[in-house]
Amino acid sequence: MSKQHWQIPATEGLGFRVKRDQVIRITDVEGEQVADFVAYRANDFSERLDPTVTMDALHAMKVKPGDMIYSNKYTPMLTIIRDKVGQHDFINSACRPEMYELLYNKRDHTSCYMNLNEALAPFEIPAPDQHYPFNIFMNTIIQPSGQILVEKPLSKAGDYIELRAEMDLVVAISACPCEESLCNGYKCTPIRVDII
Numbered sequence: 001m002s003k004q005h006w007q008i009p010a011t012e013g014l015g016f017r018v019k020r021d022q023v024i025r026i027t028d029v030e031g032e033q034v035a036d037f038v039a040y041r042a043n044d045f046s047e048r049l050d051p052t053v054t055m056d057a058l059h060a061m062k063v064k065p066g067d068m069i070y071s072n073k074y075t076p077m078l079t080i081i082r083d084k085v086g087q088h089d090f091i092n093s094a095c096r097p098e099m100y101e102l103l104y105n106k107r108d109h110t111s112c113y114m115n116l117n118e119a120l121a122p123f124e125i126p127a128p129d130q131h132y133p134f135n136i137f138m139n140t141i142i143q144p145s146g147q148i149l150v151e152k153p154l155s156k157a158g159d160y161i162e163l164r165a166e167m168d169l170v171v172a173i174s175a176c177p178c179e180e181s182l183c184n185g186y187k188c189t190p191i192r193v194d195i196i
């Protein structure tokens with residue numbers, strides 16, 4: 001089992017395969033950077049990581065070490081092994097060009113949706129109508145009124161989360177290219193990925 005690692009440049013994406021029992025470490029290199037994470041079963045792309053199923057299975061919007069992340073078919077896909085941050089997001093869909101138009105009046109903005117599509121294309125996974133990622137390091141606060149606030153990530157330089165694959169997977173990660181909000185602390189920076 002060879003060790004692999006990549007540094008995803010700021011605003012870009014990455015796709016890779018992992019085998020069952022391999023551990024993926026995702027590191028916020030400079031701090032306050034969100035990594036949109038999607039995963040598909042390697043031998044059946046109709047099964048994918050599902051944040052809403054995960055919240056249903058866990059009865060929670062937060063994960064801690066020992067918790068599993070589930071697929072759309074209610075099968076454990078990944079287990080949280082270690083987590084230096086403890087604050088991630090399951091409710092926001094991937095940023096996409098239309099979002100930047102609606103919220104920021106910017107056209108043709110780089111986006112997690114496009115980054116993830118490009119990262120998955122070499123594995124012949126067709127682009128979905130939208131991505132619903134596990135948004136690692138994203139700090140979403142839901143107030144009692146129902147208002148949703150996206151605050152600066154709590155992750156500091158070098159903080160990481162480790163996920164063990166519970167099945168063979170194709171994974172894609174986007175270093176979120178939104179510099180228009182607190183989502184990434186108004187500054188886009190790289191994400192490091194290690195397969196352990």
Ligand SMILES: [Zn+2]
Binds near residue numbers: 112
């Ligand atoms: Zn994004």
